[in-house]
Amino acid sequence: MRFRGESEALTRVGNVPDQPLDHDVRGVLQIAPFRRLWISLSFSSLGDWLGLLAITAMAAELTTDSSADQNYAVAGVFILRLIPALLFAPIAGVVADRLDRRMTMVVTDVLRAGLFVSIPIVGSLWWLLVATFLIEALSLFWIPAKEATVPNLVPRERLEAANQISLVTAYGSAPVAAGIFTVLSLITAALGARFEFFVTHPASLALWLNAATFLFAAATIATLEIPRDNVERAKAENPWRNLVEGWKFVAQTPVVRGLLIGMLGAFAAGGTVVGLAPTFVRGLGAGNPGYGLLFGAVFVGLALGMLLGPRLLAGLSRRRLFAMSIVAAGLLLMVIAVIPELPVVVLFTVALGLASGVAWVTGYTLIGLEVADELRGRTFAFVQSMVRLTLVAVLAASPALAGAVGRVDFHPTDDVTVAYSGAAVVFLGAGAVAAAVGFFSYRHMDDRKGISLVRDVTSALRRETPLADPITSGFFLAFEGGDGAGKSTQVARLAEWLTARGHEVVVTREPGATAIGRRLRQMLLDTQDLGLSPRSEALLYAADRAQHVEEVIRPALERGAVVITDRYVDSSIAYQAAGRALSASDIERLSRFATRGLMPTLTIVLDVPPEVAAERRLLPPDRIESESMEFHHRVRQGFLDRAARRPRAYFVVDATKTPTEITAAVLQRVAQLMDESAGAQRPGSQQPEGSTP
Ligand SMILES: Nc1ncnc2c1ncn2[C@@H]1O[C@H](COP(=O)(O)OP(=O)(O)OP(=O)(O)O)[C@@H](O)[C@H]1O
Numbered sequence: 001m002r003f004r005g006e007s008e009a010l011t012r013v014g015n016v017p018d019q020p021l022d023h024d025v026r027g028v029l030q031i032a033p034f035r036r037l038w039i040s041l042s043f044s045s046l047g048d049w050l051g052l053l054a055i056t057a058m059a060a061e062l063t064t065d066s067s068a069d070q071n072y073a074v075a076g077v078f079i080l081r082l083i084p085a086l087l088f089a090p091i092a093g094v095v096a097d098r099l100d101r102r103m104t105m106v107v108t109d110v111l112r113a114g115l116f117v118s119i120p121i122v123g124s125l126w127w128l129l130v131a132t133f134l135i136e137a138l139s140l141f142w143i144p145a146k147e148a149t150v151p152n153l154v155p156r157e158r159l160e161a162a163n164q165i166s167l168v169t170a171y172g173s174a175p176v177a178a179g180i181f182t183v184l185s186l187i188t189a190a191l192g193a194r195f196e197f198f199v200t201h202p203a204s205l206a207l208w209l210n211a212a213t214f215l216f217a218a219a220t221i222a223t224l225e226i227p228r229d230n231v232e233r234a235k236a237e238n239p240w241r242n243l244v245e246g247w248k249f250v251a252q253t254p255v256v257r258g259l260l261i262g263m264l265g266a267f268a269a270g271g272t273v274v275g276l277a278p279t280f281v282r283g284l285g286a287g288n289p290g291y292g293l294l295f296g297a298v299f300v301g302l303a304l305g306m307l308l309g310p311r312l313l314a315g316l317s318r319r320r321l322f323a324m325s326i327v328a329a330g331l332l333l334m335v336i337a338v339i340p341e342l343p344v345v346v347l348f349t350v351a352l353g354l355a356s357g358v359a360w361v362t363g364y365t366l367i368g369l370e371v372a373d374e375l376r377g378r379t380f381a382f383v384q385s386m387v388r389l390t391l392v393a394v395l396a397a398s399p400a401l402a403g404a405v406g407r408v409d410f411h412p413t414d415d416v417t418v419a420y421s422g423a424a425v426v427f428l429g430a431g432a433v434a435a436a437v438g439f440f441s442y443r444h445m446d447d448r449k450g451i452s453l454v455r456d457v458t459s460a461l462r463r464e465t466p467l468a469d470p471i472t473s474g475f476f477l478a479f480e481g482g483d484g485a486g487k488s489t490q491v492a493r494l495a496e497w498l499t500a501r502g503h504e505v506v507v508t509r510e511p512g513a514t515a516i517g518r519r520l521r522q523m524l525l526d527t528q529d530l531g532l533s534p535r536s537e538a539l540l541y542a543a544d545r546a547q548h549v550e551e552v553i554r555p556a557l558e559r560g561a562v563v564i565t566d567r568y569v570d571s572s573i574a575y576q577a578a579g580r581a582l583s584a585s586d587i588e589r590l591s592r593f594a595t596r597g598l599m600p601t602l603t604i605v606l607d608v609p610p611e612v613a614a615e616r617r618l619l620p621p622d623r624i625e626s627e628s629m630e631f632h633h634r635v636r637q638g639f640l641d642r643a644a645r646r647p648r649a650y651f652v653v654d655a656t657k658t659p660t661e662i663t664a665a666v667l668q669r670v671a672q673l674m675d676e677s678a679g680a681q682r683p684g685s686q687q688p689e690g691s692t693p
Pocket residue numbers: 481482483484485486487488489490616617618655656657658659662
């Protein structure tokens with residue numbers, strides 16, 4: 001089969017979700033199928049941790065010769081847990097995409113249970129190592145099946161909450177497992193007084209309980225219905241092609257590539273911390289207690305990041321949040337490396353964990369949101385195997401690197417020397433690499449180019465309506481000015497000129513370009529005194545604008561048309577803020593809400609003294625035209641002030657000139673703008689930096 005293009009293989013990309021992401025964890029647990037998957041996951045995770053503790057303990061017990069042999073046996077367990085990822089992860093992805101994911105999870109849970117039961121029964125080191133390898137290989141098939149299932153069970157807006165609870169459960173079950181293991185060890189010791197078996201096999205109870213958790217997990221999802229999309233398409237391929245298609249998809253899709261690179265950078269930095277933390281802490285003069293503190297700090301931060309980060313920045317593009325958190329993690333690691341004070345290091349380590357937690361949960365959410373069901377298993381599996389590969393490489397290389405670097409003395413002044421350990425220097429490098437990777441990832445996958453990141457983050461923190469996705473086609477022009485300035489005349493002339501040059505031109509106006517807008521216009525301009533308050537007036541203009549953008553402007557720009565509007569946001573700032581003396585920032589916020597931040601590329605202001613404009617009037621004045629001259633002077637000043645603040649986005653024309661002179665100036669400016677944009681394809685812009693609607 002031909003490799004399908006990115007657009008087909010990605011689900012609808014929701015950089016700003018239609019509905020805000022819902023982080024109500026209790027709400028997501030009320031979705032019955034997800035709740036069952038989560039219960040199953042909780043038991044499997046508990047089993048995983050318990051299994052790790054029991055197997056490593058038993059490996060040491062089965063090797064009684066010397067402590068060196070015991071260390072090798074335990075290290076062997078860890079290595080055997082990593083190797084299957086390198087061998088089987090790609091196949092596991094194909095299985096997750098082709099086969100029934102529920103069956104995959106049930107079968108792997110049951111087989112893992114059987115293997116755990118067998119370890120104490122066989123009771124030999126070689127079988128323990130073989131079983132460890134097989135268990136890990138089975139987990140590799142279980143993980144992508146589970147990860148790829150979550151998006152099938154919860155609506156898009158709840159996916160992040162589902163990932164948050166899944167990840168927190170997966171890692172939160174570690175201390176629970178440790179507690180259970182301790183209690184079971186005490187029970188085993190007591191049983192050992194009566195049964196010889198428990199003296200020779202002290203980890204058996206833990207391993208059997210562990211087997212029971214896997215059986216329970218399997219039973220929980222045995223009857224779970226998992227809706228699938230396009231699974232037939234994946235099945236129709238031969239498995240080899242499935243595999244190649246998965247790799248191609250990851251390699252050729254910028255967002256997935258960006259995600260992968262970001263995750264690998266983050267894990268490389270994380271691996272460095274894990275590998276070098278003991279030496280680093282020793283360099284700070286703190287021994288094991290300091291190491292424990294640092295270890296705990298990472299996990300506290302991770303939990304906080306997973307739970308709070310995405311909620312705090314709910315309105316921010318997930319791609320941006322992902323890349324930003326990796327950059328932040330890298331920078332924090334650099335700070336940790338250069339500050340030789342344990343309390344400060346612990347504090348920054350919490351922050352580092354927090355940033356990593358955000359990156360982790362966001363990365364998972366992004367894959368779930370953006371990768372189509374039929375490719376999701378392979379994508380998760382690919383990410384998983386690359387992450388493990390990176391971890392192995394970093395864990396192996398970082399101590400050697402730190403050793404090679406050795407102690408570095410830094411002399412800020414002649415009589416002050418600050419000594420950095422090799423570990424600190426490697427931390428510094430790893431942090432710089434992670435920050436650079438995060439930045440690269442940001443550039444690679446940014447879905448809001450042209451929108452200031454600071455602006456996006458601020459509005460997310462303030463819980464403001466997120467700006468809409470940038471429009472990358474069409475051209476958006478607005479005419480503004482007082483009543484009778486000559487806008488309609490110039491709009492018509494410009495439209496004629498552009499049409500003659502082959503553009504699709506949509507001429508529109510405010511208020512009244514839609515059915516709802518026409519009714520609002522009647523209310524707004526009716527000279528009969530309805531007692532309309534300034535605030536109601538502002539809201540009615542904003543309502544007209546929201547409808548206008550949704551129904552007329554956005555669709556036309558998306559078609560690639562040139563939209564020319566006779567009045568837009570600036571009229572509200574000039575009339576309702578300057579004219580009616582309402583707060584300009586209130587009106588700006590209202591307009592931003594109405595337009596989701598869509599602003600013209602160029603606003604042409606026809607400037608004319610109100611007295612001159614009034615003389616041009618042929619019809620009786622409407623409600624607003626009937627306002628006092630002072631009002632109209634404030635309005636004129638309102639337009640001019642706004643244009644003066646952003647001269648590049650405005651073109652002010654002296655509208656006392658003849659219509660022909662004005663047209664010539666307008667055409668020249670528009671032609672110049674279009675020439676400038678020809679290379680860059682400048683669309684209706686999305687609130688360029690520093691602008692407010
Ligand atoms: N530069 C000009 N000099 C003199 N008269 C003009 C000029 N431009 C337009 N006019 C005339 O002024 C009147 C108002 O023009 P036009 O309808 O284009 O203004 P407008 O800004 O759209 O008005 P409104 O805001 O009330 O809709 C028309 O009769 C038009 O022919």
